[in-house]
Amino acid sequence: MSKDIVVIGGGTAGARLARQLAPSARVTVIGEEDHAPYNRVLLAEVLAGRYGPEVVALPETPVRRGVRVVRIDRADKVVQCDDGSVVPYGTLVLATGSNPVLPPLRGLGNDLPDGVHPFRTMDDCLALAAAVREGTRAVVIGGGLLGVSAARALAERGAQVVLAQQGEHLMERQLDPAASELLRSHLETLGVEVHTECRVRGLRCEAGAVRAVELADRYALDADLVVVACGVRPRVGLARAAGLDVRNGIVVDDELRTSDPDIRAIGDCAEHNGRVYALAGPAIEQADVLATLLADSPDACPADSPAPSSDTSPAPAPAPSARYTGTRALTRLTLNGSGPLDLAAFGETTPLPGDDVVRLTDATRGAYRKVVVRGDRLIGGILLGDLGAVGELARTWEGDEPLPSSPLFHLLGGS
Template sequence: MAADETAGLVVIGGSHAGHQVAIAARGAGFEGPITVLSDERELPYQRPPLSKAYLMGKQPREALLFRPAGFYEDQGIDMRLGVAATTIDRAGHTVTCDNGTVLPYRKLVIATGTRVRPLTVPGAELGGVHYIRTLSDIDAIMAELDRVKSVVVIGGGFIGLEGAAALKTMGRDVAVVELADRLMARGVGKTVSGYFADHHREQGIDLRLSTGVESLAGENGHVTGVVLGGGEVLAADLVIVGIGVLPNQEIAAEAGIDCANGIIVDQFTQTNDPDILAVGDCAQFEGRFYDGPLRLESVQNATDQARTAGATVAGEKKPYDAAPWFWSDQFDLKLQMTGITAGYDKEIIRGDVAAGEFSVFYFKGDKWLGTDTVNQPSNHIASRRLLDAGYALTQAEAGDEGLALKELVKAARKAG
C-alpha cells in the first residue's frame, strides 16, 4: 500500500482493455482517483474497424471512439493523452512518465497491448511501407491511396486479409504473400483456410502461399515492388505488413514482474505483485479452454479481463473464465470463431461449404475444442454458450444437421 493518501488506480495504456479497466473499477465501487496513461493522443477507440470500415471511408473518425471526453470527466477518470509510462517503482508504489511526472498508485494495471512485428528484409524502411495497428497507421495509408494502383500485403493472417479485402473492394490491384502453406493458419482449420483462399482468389486477389519475401525494391526512397524468394517481383505502389505482433511487456519485466510470452497473471489478472495487474493483449494466463499458457489478442479477452481487473481493484474477486471468441469480416464473409482449436485432429462440418454458409467443429480425440462459423452467426452464439457452460459436445451431436444447437444450449442451462 502506498504511503501517499492520494494514491489510487493508475492504468498504463489507453487501449480497449485499459479504458475498460478504469470504467469497470469505478462501476465496481472503487472511489479513489483513477488515472489512465495513453501514449496515443486520441481518446480510446475501437481497433477492429480500422482495417475495414474506417479504411474504406464507411465509418467516420468520431464513431471509432468508445466514449466522448465528457464521459471520463463525469466518471472522475483522468485521461492523460500523449503520456507514456517509462518505469515502475514497486517499492515506492510510483510510476514515472516520459514528461517527468511521478504518479503514486495503490493499484496499478498494465494494459500496454502489443506492437507490430517489424519486417526485417532489405528495403523495409522505404516510403510506402505500412503496418495496421493504430489510427495513425490507417491515416497514413489513406493519405497515399489516391496515387496507389497496386498493393502487396505481406502476411495472410486476419489483419492482412481484412486490409486486402478492403483495398480490393476499393478498386486496387492486390496481392497477398504468405510464408505458410495456408491462410490464417494460427487461427483456423484447413477447411476454413481453403475456403477463404478460394474466395479471395475469386475476388481477384493474387494469392501467393508458401512464399517468402526476399527484399523490397524502390526508387527515390519509395517502394516499387516486393521481391519474392524465387526472384519474382510483384509491383507495389504500397505495401502493408501484417506478420504478427509482440507483447509490450518490457516495463513490467524491468520492474521484476514475471513475464514469458506476455505478463503472467492469475485468474484475477494479478501478477506476482498483488498490487500490479495486467490485462488484454499483453497478458498471459491459463484457463480451462486450453492446456498451457495463453495470450489472446481479441476484443472479448480485453473486455472480460478488464471487468475482472476492475472488480479485483475494487476488492471483489471475480475470476476470468469466459470462452474465447473472435471474428473477422472479409468481403461478404463473416468469420466467427470460439474456443482455442490449436492441436485439433478432426473437423466436423455442418452446412454448405460451397455456398459459403457452414460451421466447423474441432475435436481432439473426443474432446470438443471450439467452432468456426462462416455466415452462420446462430451456430457461433450457441457454440459460445455451450463452451461457457462446459458442455461436452460429441462428434455425433456436432454432425447431426437435424439437431439445433440452441436446443443443446437449453439443455445445458437446465443441467447447470
C-alpha cells in the same frame, strides 16, 4: 501512501477497466496515442472508408492522451512520463497492449521506408487511407486476421492488392484448409491476388521509398504501398525494465497480479497460465474481473473520499470475490460493404483420432460450417459466410455441457 489506481494504456483493456471502476475510485489512464480510445476490431472498416474515426470511438473515458510512460519506480511507487510528469500510484495496472511484429526482411529496419505501413493503430489506419488511391499497387505481407482485413479494405478502396502468405493457407490459426479456400475465393472475387506458401525475402527501395517486394525465388512484386501484417508481440519493455516476471507476456496469476503485488496486468501484454491471448474478448473479461477485485479491495479509495488515516488498523483482507481462470476465446470477423464477409472460429478445430466431425459446405453461397465433437462435448467449430448458428454454438462450447444424444447435425442450425 497513494491509493490511486493508475492505468498505463488507453486501449480496449485499459479503457474498459477505467469505465468499470468510475466513479467509485480515483483512476488515471495514461495513453500514448493522441486519439480517444477506440474499437481496434473496426479499424478495417475505417480503412475501407465506411466509418470515420469518431464512429469507432469507445464510450467516453478520461485519458491523458499523447503521454508515454518511460519508467516505473517500484520503490517510490510512481511512474515517470516523457512530458516530465511523475504520477504516484497505489495500484498500477499495465494495459500496454502489443506491437506489430516486423519480420527480419532486407530493407526493413527500425525506420520504415516511405510506403511501408504496419496495421495496428488508428494512426496506421489513417496513414494507409491517406496513401491509397485508385490503382495503387499494394502488397500485404501476412495472411492472418489483420492481413486479410487490410487486403480486403484496400481492395475496396480501389487498390491492386497482392496478399503474400508464408503458410499453406490463409488464417491458419483459425481456419482449416476448406474454410480457408472459401475465404481465398472471396478475396479473389474482390480482385485480391492471393499467394500462399510465399516467403518474402526483402524490400526493394529507391530514394527511401519502397518500390517492390522481393520473394524468396527472386520474383519481385511491384509495390507503391506495403502493409506488414505479421502478427503482434506483447509490449513488455516497461515491465521488464522494472524487474517484473516476463516471459512471452507479463506473467499474472488468477487475480491478474504480477510478481509485484501492487502491479496488475491485463489485455494483450498479459500472460496468464502460459497463454497470451491478444484478442479483444479476453481483454474485456480480464478488465471486468480486475475491476471487481479492485472495487472489493480494502485499499480501494472512493474518488470523493479521503484516504484512511495512518492510525487506522487495516481490516483483514477478504477472499477474492472474482478470479480470472482463462477465456474460451471466439475469433469473429465481420466486414461489410460489397460482398460482406462473416466468419467465426472457436476452440479446437483440428480433430484428433476418435473425434466426430460434422461439416456442411455450400460453395455456391460461399458458406461453410464445421463442428468438432469429442465424446459428448463440443470442442471447436468454424463458420464462414452464414453465422446464423454461431450464438448457440458458442454458448454450447463455452458452457462445456454434455450434448444431447440426438444427431449432431442439429449443431449446425438445422440448415
